[in-house]
Amino acid sequence: MSLTELIEVTKTFTxxxxxxxxxxxxxLVIEKGDFISIAGHSGSGKTTLVSIIGxxxxxAFGKVLFNGTDICSLNDDKLSEYRNSxxxxxxxFASLLPNLTAKENVLLPCIFSREKKSDRDNLAKEYLEKVGxxxxxxxxxxxxxxxxxxxxxxxxxxxxxxELILADEPTGDLDEATEHDIMEFLHRANNEKGTTFVIVTxxxxxAYGCRKMYRMSRGILTQETL
Amino acid sequence: xxxxxxxxxxxxxxxRTAVLLLSIAFLVSLxxxxxSFTASVHSGIQKASDRLGADLIIVPVGARDYAEEFLLESxxxxxxxxxxxxxxxxxxxxLEVIESMTYHTYLSTIAGVCCDIAQTQVVAFDQNTDFIxxxxxxxxxxxxxxxxxxxxxxxxxxxxxxxxxxxxxxLFNNTFKIIGExxxxxxxxxxxxxxxxxxxxxxxxxxxxPLKKGEISIIFxxxxxxxxxxxxxxxxxxxxxxxxxxxxxxxxxxILNTLKDINKIFLVTIVFxxxxxxxxxxxxFSAIANERSREIGIMxxxxxxxxxxxxxxxxEVFVLGLLGSLVxxxxxxxxxxxxxxxxxxxxxxxxxxxxxxxAEIAVAGLLAGTGICIAGxxxxxxRIKNMEPLLAIKEG
Numbered sequence: 001m002s003l004t005e006l007i008e009v010t011k012t013f014t015x016x017x018x019x020x021x022x023x024x025x026x027x028l029v030i031e032k033g034d035f036i037s038i039a040g041h042s043g044s045g046k047t048t049l050v051s052i053i054g055x056x057x058x059x060a061f062g063k064v065l066f067n068g069t070d071i072c073s074l075n076d077d078k079l080s081e082y083r084n085s086x087x088x089x090x091x092x093f094a095s096l097l098p099n100l101t102a103k104e105n106v107l108l109p110c111i112f113s114r115e116k117k118s119d120r121d122n123l124a125k126e127y128l129e130k131v132g133x134x135x136x137x138x139x140x141x142x143x144x145x146x147x148x149x150x151x152x153x154x155x156x157x158x159x160x161x162x163e164l165i166l167a168d169e170p171t172g173d174l175d176e177a178t179e180h181d182i183m184e185f186l187h188r189a190n191n192e193k194g195t196t197f198v199i200v201t202x203x204x205x206x207a208y209g210c211r212k213m214y215r216m217s218r219g220i221l222t223q224e225t226l
Numbered sequence: 227x228x229x230x231x232x233x234x235x236x237x238x239x240x241x242r243t244a245v246l247l248l249s250i251a252f253l254v255s256l257x258x259x260x261x262s263f264t265a266s267v268h269s270g271i272q273k274a275s276d277r278l279g280a281d282l283i284i285v286p287v288g289a290r291d292y293a294e295e296f297l298l299e300s301x302x303x304x305x306x307x308x309x310x311x312x313x314x315x316x317x318x319x320x321l322e323v324i325e326s327m328t329y330h331t332y333l334s335t336i337a338g339v340c341c342d343i344a345q346t347q348v349v350a351f352d353q354n355t356d357f358i359x360x361x362x363x364x365x366x367x368x369x370x371x372x373x374x375x376x377x378x379x380x381x382x383x384x385x386x387x388x389x390x391x392x393x394x395x396x397l398f399n400n401t402f403k404i405i406g407e408x409x410x411x412x413x414x415x416x417x418x419x420x421x422x423x424x425x426x427x428x429x430x431x432x433x434x435x436p437l438k439k440g441e442i443s444i445i446f447x448x449x450x451x452x453x454x455x456x457x458x459x460x461x462x463x464x465x466x467x468x469x470x471x472x473x474x475x476x477x478x479x480x481i482l483n484t485l486k487d488i489n490k491i492f493l494v495t496i497v498f499x500x501x502x503x504x505x506x507x508x509x510x511f512s513a514i515a516n517e518r519s520r521e522i523g524i525m526x527x528x529x530x531x532x533x534x535x536x537x538x539x540x541x542e543v544f545v546l547g548l549l550g551s552l553v554x555x556x557x558x559x560x561x562x563x564x565x566x567x568x569x570x571x572x573x574x575x576x577x578x579x580x581x582x583x584x585a586e587i588a589v590a591g592l593l594a595g596t597g598i599c600i601a602g603x604x605x606x607x608x609r610i611k612n613m614e615p616l617l618a619i620k621e622g
Contacts, residue, residue: 056527056615077531083615084529091619095524099234104227111227112529156528 002065003164003196004030004053009062011048011219022048023059024219030164033194035187037207039224040216046200047092049216050166053198054087055079066164084112088157092169092200095153096141102128102148103137106156113160120159127155131185147178154182158189165189168200183209228534232541235518246510246599247550253496253503254554254595255561260492261587262562263569266579267485274298274413275477278358280446281455283472284311284462290470293444298481300381300414302334302347306441307468315445318465323453328355331426332443333435335397335419340434342396344386347418350426358446359420362408373428376402376421380410385417397421399434500598507602511543515610516621522610523618532611539607540600547599551592559588 011023022045030036030053040046051057052064055071064071071082089095096105106124128134131151133144141149150170157165167186171179183206189195199210207213213224236243274297285293289305296303312327331350335341351359353370363370363377371377376397383389394403402421410416429435449455459471515522522535563584579587610618 051616054527056523056619058614077533080526080529080531080534083527089527091524091527097521097524099238100231104231107227108525109528111231112525112531112534160529 001032002029003032003034003067004028005063005065006053007063007065009049009052009059009064011045011052011057011059021219023052023221025062026219026221028214028221030196030198032163032196033190035190035197035199035211036214037199037201037210037212038214038216038221039201039204039207042202044216045219046216047168049221050168050198050200053164054089054166055083056089080112081114084109085160086163088160088162088165088195090150090153090157090165090167090170092172094141094146094149096149096156098141101138101140102133102144102152105141105152106159108156109160124155124159127158128152131155132181147174150174150178150182154185158195161193162195164196164198166198166200169202170199171201171203171206179203179206228537228541229545232538232545235514235538235542236545242510243546246507246546247553249503249506250547250550250595250599251554251557253499253598254551254591255558256499256554257496257594258555258558258587258591259561259565260489260496261590262558262579262584264485264489264492265583265587266562267481269579269583270412271298271477271481274411275474277411277413278446278477279448280358281449281453281474282447282459282462283474283477284315284445284447284469285443285472287468287470290472293472294477294481295414296332296347297414298477300347300417302345304332304334305443306331306437307443309440309442311466311469312442312445314466315447315462318461321458321461323450323458325448325450326355326357327445327447328352328357329442329445330358331423331437331441333398333426333437340396340398343419346382346386347414348397349415349418349420350423351420352423357448359408359415362411366406366408371405371420371422373422373425374400374402375405376419376425378404378407379418379420380408380416382417382419383407398429400425400429400432500594504598504602507543507599508605511539511603511606512609515539515606519610519613519618519621522613523615523620526613526615526618535611536607539603539610543600543603543607544596547596548592550599551595554595555588555592558591559584562587 006026006028009023009026010021012019012021014020026049038046038049048057052059058072066082066086071079074082097108100108103121103124106127107120110120125134125137128137131154133148133151136144136148141152144152154170165186170186171182174182186197186199190197199206201207208226213226214221215224278297283293286305286307292303292305295301309329312329315321315324315327329352333348333350335343335346335348366377383391391404391407394401396402397419402425404419430437430439449458455473459473462469462471525535613621
């Protein structure tokens with residue numbers, strides 16, 4: 001059953017007066033429970049594509065359907081609700097707010113959520129423990145290593161139990177052991193909870209470790225056989 | 227969590243926060259001080275004219291400023307006109323609207339020449355027609371003044387530097403016993419010595435005063451209810467060219483004219499300070515918006531609505547504006563309450579505000595300071611809330 005469907009999506013940017021097509025007529029079906037990787041060189045349009053799927057960037061043409069609803073037709077509030085409740089983002093860069101503790105960073109999506117979770121403090125602790133930094137819940141980002149910060153960002157992506165997690169280079173600058181831990185955690189979430197994942201990566205190991213693999217080149221998406 | 231988040235943001239750059247806070251505080255204190263200053267003078271004049279209880283004050287032509295200087299600023303002034311004017315006013319056709327009239331005669335003591343006290347304004351009043359001093363006189367001695375008796379204004383003793391009660395003093399080579407002290411009237415009368423018209427006539431008759439017989443200084447008039455004092459004033463001035471008529475609401479015109487100039491200076495200063503503060507808030511919040519654009523982008527990406535971003539910034543601005551305004555409110559109120567004595571104008575017109583008036587001005591200052599702070603931050607907040615999440619992240 002399709003969770004997200006991209007229909008002929010195109011996105012162009014104008015850089016120094018020159019029009020660049022970052023995503024070129026891409027169609028893609030993401031099934032519920034999928035674990036998809038999108039590989040490709042820098043500048044191939046991977047981040048633009050997941051940003052469109054996540055509703056943080058609107059396409060120039062085409063449709064993005066989530067459970068049958070075209071998210072491009074949603075107003076700003078509805079789109080924010082979509083990002084808050086349906087999508088979990090793991091960014092490729094440090095994405096924690098510097099003046100909030102690890103726990104407060106994890107809880108951040110909850111304060112923008114309509115649903116009030118009474119035990120959200122415990123839930124944040126639980127996720128931080130699951131990603132292996134339960135002992136640093138009150139640490140500020142500046143007191144955490146790069147890998148620890150990435151784990152906090154992962155815990156944050158899970159806090160509102162989203163249906164789809166978009167992970168842009170989730171292990172980009174991490175050591176092998178941390179990369180292994182994180183990928184294992186994501187696979188476990190996929191297997192146990194059925195959460196759908198779209199992972200953008202440079203790493204062949206990660207790309208081939210997913211159930212479906214796509215390659216992006218000059219804005220064009222093609223599926224690869226595993 | 228929004229509040230604690232905003233507070234943490236404010237603590238991030240303490241110096242910047244302090245600069246903003248102090249500039250708002252400065253603006254609010256200036257606003258409160260200037261408003262209190264103006265309101266004090268207005269209120270002082272208003273109270274003084276109300277307490278005199280006269281609808282019209284009639285003085286010799288050209289002596290209006292002198293009369294106000296004595297009645298409002300306690301300056302020793304002497305000016306005279308013929309007592310006949312009272313009768314002439316009464317005889318003006320169509321002026322049945324006058325309910326009562328009384329008059330005062332002002333003299334100034336000259337120490338070592340005619341009197342044994344330093345220069346003080348002496349007011350002779352007619353006990354039969356008086357309605358100006360009666361309430362205070364009743365409260366002080368509850369009987370009319372007898373021949374050879376005088377009574378002091380509330381501050382006369384203090385100004386002369388000795389206790390006037392129950393002492394005998396020489397005024398215009400006549401001995402007077404000072405039998406009491408009036409309560410505060412809030413007018414120039416507080417600094418005078420009062421004697422009866424009969425005593426003054428005796429002084430004149432015995433040749434001990436430069437004053438000629440039949441001269442008075444000022445006439446106070448009460449009109450019947452509902453009568454337009456301006457209309458009556460014009461009729462009197464039209465019929466008797468030797469007098470100037472001052473309506474109750476016009477008392478203190480010269481002081482208020484001076485105050486208008488002071489107000490202009492205050493206004494220009496406040497407008498510039500407000501613009502400067504709003505510009506400072508705008509500049510700092512523009513910088514904050516730029517600094518935090520990645521954070522805003524991240525928050526938007528994880529589900530923050532535009533209204534959430536506005537709320538976060540607004541709390542920050544509001545807290546900043548409120549704290550700055552509170553500091554300014556305290557400073558401004560302190561200045562307006564305790565620096566009053568440093569200003570001659572305020573002292574002269576007995577300008578004081580009630581606690582409620584101070585509170586009203588303080589609250590107005592608080593609202594203005596917070597409002598200016600919010601107004602300054604609106605544009606940068608509007609810009610940042612409208613940024614596309616990914617663009618905001620990339621700009622950061």
